[in-house]
Amino acid sequence: MCGRFAQTKELTLLISRFRFIAEDFEIRRRYNIAPGQDAAVLVLQGGERRLKMMRWGIIPSWTKPDSSAKPFINARAETLAEKPSFKYALAQRRCLVPADGFYEWRKEPAGRLKTPFFFALKNGEPFAFAGLWDEWTPPDGSPLKTFTIITINANDLVRPIHERMPVILPMKNEAPWLDPDLKKPERLLSLLKPYPAEEMTLWRVSPLVNSPQNDSPECLRAVRETQGFLS
Numbered sequence: 031m032c033g034r035f036a037q038t039k040e041l042t043l044l045i046s047r048f049r050f051i052a053e054d055f056e057i058r059r060r061y062n063i064a065p066g067q068d069a070a071v072l073v074l075q076g077g078e079r080r081l082k083m084m085r086w087g088i089i090p091s092w093t094k095p096d097s098s099a100k101p102f103i104n105a106r107a108e109t110l111a112e113k114p115s116f117k118y119a120l121a122q123r124r125c126l127v128p129a130d131g132f133y134e135w136r137k138e139p140a141g142r143l144k145t146p147f148f149f150a151l152k153n154g155e156p157f158a159f160a161g162l163w164d165e166w167t168p169p170d171g172s173p174l175k176t177f178t179i180i181t182i183n184a185n186d187l188v189r190p191i192h193e194r195m196p197v198i199l200p201m202k203n204e205a206p207w208l209d210p211d212l213k214k215p216e217r218l219l220s221l222l223k224p225y226p227a228e229e230m231t232l233w234r235v236s237p238l239v240n241s242p243q244n245d246s247p248e249c250l251r252a253v254r255e256t257q258g259f260l261s
Contacts, residue, residue, distance in 0.1 A: 031104050032159070032179045032196035034133040034239060036061050036148075036250065037070060039156045044128055047156055048072060048204075050079035057081070061249040062133075064242035065103040071163060071177050072126040074208040084125075088178035089166040090115050105162060107182045107197060107222040111215035116178075119162035121213050126158035126204055127179055131250075133239055134192045146239050147191055148250055149232045151198075158204055160197040160222055180222060187227035198225035 038059045041052060050072055063069050063086065071084045087101025102115060110116045131150030138145060151157055163177040180197045188195040199207055203221045206212055233252040238244045 031181055031192065031194045032132050032134075033065065033103065035063050035127075035129045035159070035179075035196070036131055036133075037063060037128055037156075038130050038247075038250075039128075044070075044081075044156060048079060048126070048128060048158070050081050052081045060245060061247055062239050062242065062245045065101070067242070069177075070128060071161065072128060072158070072208075073123075073163065074210060079126075079208070082175065084163055084175040084177045086177060086179075088115070088119070088162060088164050088176045089174070091118070091164050091166055093166055095167055095169045101176060102178050104181045104194075104196075105178045106194075107160075107180050107219065110162075110180065111219065116162060119164050119178075120215065120218060122210075123163050124207055124218075125161040125163045125177055126199070126208065127161040127177065128156055128158055130154075130156055132159075132196055133235070134188065134195075136191045146235050146237060147232050148235045148239075149188060149195075149230060152229055152231045158199050160199050160207055182222055182224050185224040185227040185230070187230050187232060188224075191232075195224060197222045200225075 041057045057070050065087050068083045069086055071082050072079050087103045089101050105116050110120045131148050133146055135144035135146050160180045161177050165173050165175050167173050181194045182197050184193050184195040236253055239249045
């Protein structure tokens with residue numbers, strides 16, 4: 031799964047990397063983005079990539095205004111074309127979620143303790159998760175744009191920590207993922223693969239990340255592993 035991630039790069043670097051048009055807001059560095067919070071998402075409009083702020087946790091557009099249904103923060107790649115909650119978004123509303131990396135927690139043998147780790151690319155560059163978005167109208171009548179991050183079976187680097195990982199799109203697959211003319215589920219699903227483990231890295235981080243209220247560089251600071259998993 032993917033329950034936390036980071037967007038810490040400056041806007042100018044993101045524009046250079048993803049070639050988008052920014053809306054009238056300033057993106058701030060985020061070190062611990064949690065479900066239910068707003069994050070920057072890239073969509074294709076009028077043939078141009080545009081940066082939008084959306085709420086993390088997709089709510090399908092057909093959800094009743096007074097529904098208490100829980101938003102979906104993740105969507106399994108294997109069942110996207112089958113699930114009613116995602117079928118329309120897969121065909122019509124795909125997005126890129128810029129990130130520097132994501133967090134995952136290792137369950138420890140004793141007790142309920144979980145150890146947090148941060149996963150990133152070895153080259154330190156930003157990348158994009160494959161995502162879906164939708165627009166839902168809550169009881170107050172103000173449309174709310176929401177998104178979800180797609181997950182896949184973990185690669186060899188992530189698997190010792192968790193069996194699932196977010197889909198990181200290779201740069202060559204970002205444009206096809208956003209292409210509105212690409213609608214065949216089998217073609218779209220073929221873009222969703224575990225990212226090569228040899229191109230990624232990880233390190234143990236502080237338990238500060240456990241709380242969504244903590245959103246500072248200290249969340250990413252490496253903590254020396256003392257149990258033999260990492261040196």
